[in-house]
Amino acid sequence: GAGVSQSPSNKVTEKGKDVELRCDPISGHTALYWYRQSLGQGLEFLIYFQGNSAPDKSGLPSDRFSAERTGGSVSTLTIQRTQQEDSAVYLCASRTTGASTEAFFGQGTRLTVV
Amino acid sequence: AQTVTQSQPEMSVQEAETVTLSCTYDTSESDYYLFWYKQPPSRQMILVIRQEAYKQQNATENRFSVNFQKAAKSFSLKISDSQLGDAAMYFCAYSYQGAQKLVFGQGTRLTINP
Numbered sequence: 001g002a003g004v005s006q007s008p009s010n011k012v013t014e015k016g017k018d019v020e021l022r023c024d025p026i027s028g029h030t031a032l033y034w035y036r037q038s039l040g041q042g043l044e045f046l047i048y049f050q051g052n053s054a055p056d057k058s059g060l061p062s063d064r065f066s067a068e069r070t071g072g073s074v075s076t077l078t079i080q081r082t083q084q085e086d087s088a089v090y091l092c093a094s095r096t097t098g099a100s101t102e103a104f105f106g107q108g109t110r111l112t113v114v
Numbered sequence: 115a116q117t118v119t120q121s122q123p124e125m126s127v128q129e130a131e132t133v134t135l136s137c138t139y140d141t142s143e144s145d146y147y148l149f150w151y152k153q154p155p156s157r158q159m160i161l162v163i164r165q166e167a168y169k170q171q172n173a174t175e176n177r178f179s180v181n182f183q184k185a186a187k188s189f190s191l192k193i194s195d196s197q198l199g200d201a202a203m204y205f206c207a208y209s210y211q212g213a214q215k216l217v218f219g220q221g222t223r224l225t226i227n228p
Binding site: 042043055056091093097098 | 120145205209210211212216
């Protein structure tokens with residue numbers, strides 16, 4: 001596809017369940033980022049991938065959160081034993097190598113934990 | 115650690131007038147880049163403008179321009195001739211060579227009054 005694709009668009013889950021959020025970056029983009037955005041708030045950095053490696057995972061809130069990237073492409077963010085405070089929009093972005101390049105964002109996954 | 119601060123949670127302006135959004139950042143790096151992103155209600159993040167720190171000239175994109183004050187670590191966005199379609203959350207962001215982590219401010223919600 002032409003842009004960053006995230007799935008699902010919306011996810012409602014019960015407290016305590018595990019969820020997986022998927023991000024398909026733009027082809028050829030080596031850098032991939034995950035952010036969390038609570039309602040009307042700013043972007044909270046979660047993790048950054050360069051290729052399949054994660055040089056910076058300092059933003060992951062707890063050990064319930066994990067992420068991986070395979071083939072230098074698709075990334076999955078997994079949240080185990082979801083809590084109500086995990087409810088937020090999870091945004092994925094990708095860009096080519098280089099700090100000056102534009103990051104392209106997906107539409108996000110709205111996660112609601114009930 | 116690199117931080118980005120947007121001190122104005124909300125701003126409003128009359129249509130056709132000019133508005134300036136503030137952003138300050140903290141870094142010890144010399145080679146870095148600054149960005150303004152727009153997030154309309156659709157949630158799709160869009161790059162508005164970017165500035166290379168090594169350039170003294172302020173970036174301009176049509177009605178959007180920046181006032182980059184490197185010594186003061188300030189990077190404000192000026193929107194001229196405001197239009198209803200400019201209503202959105204605006205995020206200031208920072209990235210630097212070597213780490214390529216993309217750090218965002220808390221955002222400013224801009225309302226355009228007709």
